[in-house]
Amino acid sequence: MSQQHESAAASGDNGRVGRVLQRVSLRSRVILLTAICVGGAVALASVGAFVTVRTSLYSQLEQNLADRAVEAAHSKVVVEGVIPAAVFTTSDLLVGILGAHGLVYPIDAASRPPYGPIETSVVYGGGCSLPRTDDRTDKVVVACQVRPGTAIVFAQSLRPTQSLLARLSLVLLFLGIGGVLVAALAGTAVAQGGLRPVARLRQATERVANTGDLTPIPVSGDDELALLTTSFNTMLGTLAESQERQRRLVADAGHELRTPLTSLRTNLELLLASEKPGAPTLSQQDRDEIYDDVKAQLAELTTLVGDLVELAREDAPQAIHEPVELVEVVERALNRARRRGSGVRFVTHLRPWFLLGEAHALERAVLNLLDNAIKFSPEGGTVRLDMRACEDGTMLVQVADAGPGIAEADLPHVFERFYRSSEARTLPGSGLGLAIVAQVTARHGGTVVAGSAPEGGALMTMKLPGRPSS
Numbered sequence: 473m474s475q476q477h478e479s480a481a482a483s484g485d486n487g488r489v490g491r492v493l494q495r496v497s498l499r500s501r502v503i504l505l506t507a508i509c510v511g512g513a514v515a516l517a518s519v520g521a522f523v524t525v526r527t528s529l530y531s532q533l534e535q536n537l538a539d540r541a542v543e544a545a546h547s548k549v550v551v552e553g554v555i556p557a558a559v560f561t562t563s564d565l566l567v568g569i570l571g572a573h574g575l576v577y578p579i580d581a582a583s584r585p586p587y588g589p590i591e592t593s594v595v596y597g598g599g600c601s602l603p604r605t606d607d608r609t610d611k612v613v614v615a616c617q618v619r620p621g622t623a624i625v626f627a628q629s630l631r632p633t634q635s636l637l638a639r640l641s642l643v644l645l646f647l648g649i650g651g652v653l654v655a656a657l658a659g660t661a662v663a664q665g666g667l668r669p670v671a672r673l674r675q676a677t678e679r680v681a682n683t684g685d686l687t688p689i690p691v692s693g694d695d696e697l698a699l700l701t702t703s704f705n706t707m708l709g710t711l712a713e714s715q716e717r718q719r720r721l722v723a724d725a726g727h728e729l730r731t732p733l734t735s736l737r738t739n740l741e742l743l744l745a746s747e748k749p750g751a752p753t754l755s756q757q758d759r760d761e762i763y764d765d766v767k768a769q770l771a772e773l774t775t776l777v778g779d780l781v782e783l784a785r786e787d788a789p790q791a792i793h794e795p796v797e798l799v800e801v802v803e804r805a806l807n808r809a810r811r812r813g814s815g816v817r818f819v820t821h822l823r824p825w826f827l828l829g830e831a832h833a834l835e836r837a838v839l840n841l842l843d844n845a846i847k848f849s850p851e852g853g854t855v856r857l858d859m860r861a862c863e864d865g866t867m868l869v870q871v872a873d874a875g876p877g878i879a880e881a882d883l884p885h886v887f888e889r890f891y892r893s894s895e896a897r898t899l900p901g902s903g904l905g906l907a908i909v910a911q912v913t914a915r916h917g918g919t920v921v922a923g924s925a926p927e928g929g930a931l932m933t934m935k936l937p938g939r940p941s942s
Contacts, residue, residue: 506659545616585627827938848875872925
């Protein structure tokens, strides 16, 4: 249970730290991170330098003291029993002669080096002791035997070395603080320069939200922020293109709706005016013609609104995962087309084909191609529908008619919304059927093209991915 409590407490602490960091601005986090990294690097370097220098100074001091003790112990005058007074007056050393019963010389306690059992053992043990630090006096002590029963003891204070190390630590501390301050300034400069594209992106999003202006942002450099800006500009371009498509759709739809609505309003006003007292009466033939005209205009409006709804539905992004047997889709579209074009003969060559898609949308696309062929075919004409597999793993669905065909100048535009050639303007239709075909085909990863059929009419070809049915 205690481990669970500790884990929960650690998770709570991490969560609090995360919330605190989220409230800190990105610029402050960059500055703080830079200062921490540089401060940590400076601290590690300073500690390493201090430890290295301290170890080197202490080792050098002990080695020098041991060398001087060995040199003095083997000096000829000391061995012969005549110890020069200069040995005892060295300014940085305390020197003494140690016998079996303690220090023999000097007598002055202030000038006597410290000693202990280790130094005493050298009197009869011979050789030299290893340098050691006497904690009571803060001195390094070493002893060497001069002759059996006598040893010379050297001691040197550590205070000059400690004072030097203290000054070194202060210098390293100030250097560390200066390094952190310089790192903070550098982090500020880096944050201001590096986050300037982010600020531009923020200002651009605010501009888009407030004004709807989709002007791209200038891109400089080739780093990650430049790539982010490029992606943002791509998004702005896509939004601008979508807005332009919507604007054109609304404008074109308004233009297409204006004519039938105006005609419908005129006919209705004429009928209402004829009912007023004293107004000229309309003959039954005129009334019948107006009624037929009104019904035709209502049918045209119904078709146009239905196509607009279908086009808007196709514009919405949809996931395509439904397995579709294309032959079944084509046969359903053919059955509907036969009911609409009773005066047209259909010739079909179907092939089994399977793909992932939306059966309803594909059926609507094939039906639109067939309706277009029926509209331009003469009475008793033939509409041909062929399905042909290609070597690249795609299926061609071709619909050909025996009508007048499509002019070369109109071929690039037949799949645009509301586009109608001069020959088609006198025929019923909204100008959206082939646009729906192009949109459905593109959503299924295919293409659609218009051309000329061998019969002399138009040839519409849908190219769809998939595989042969097993």
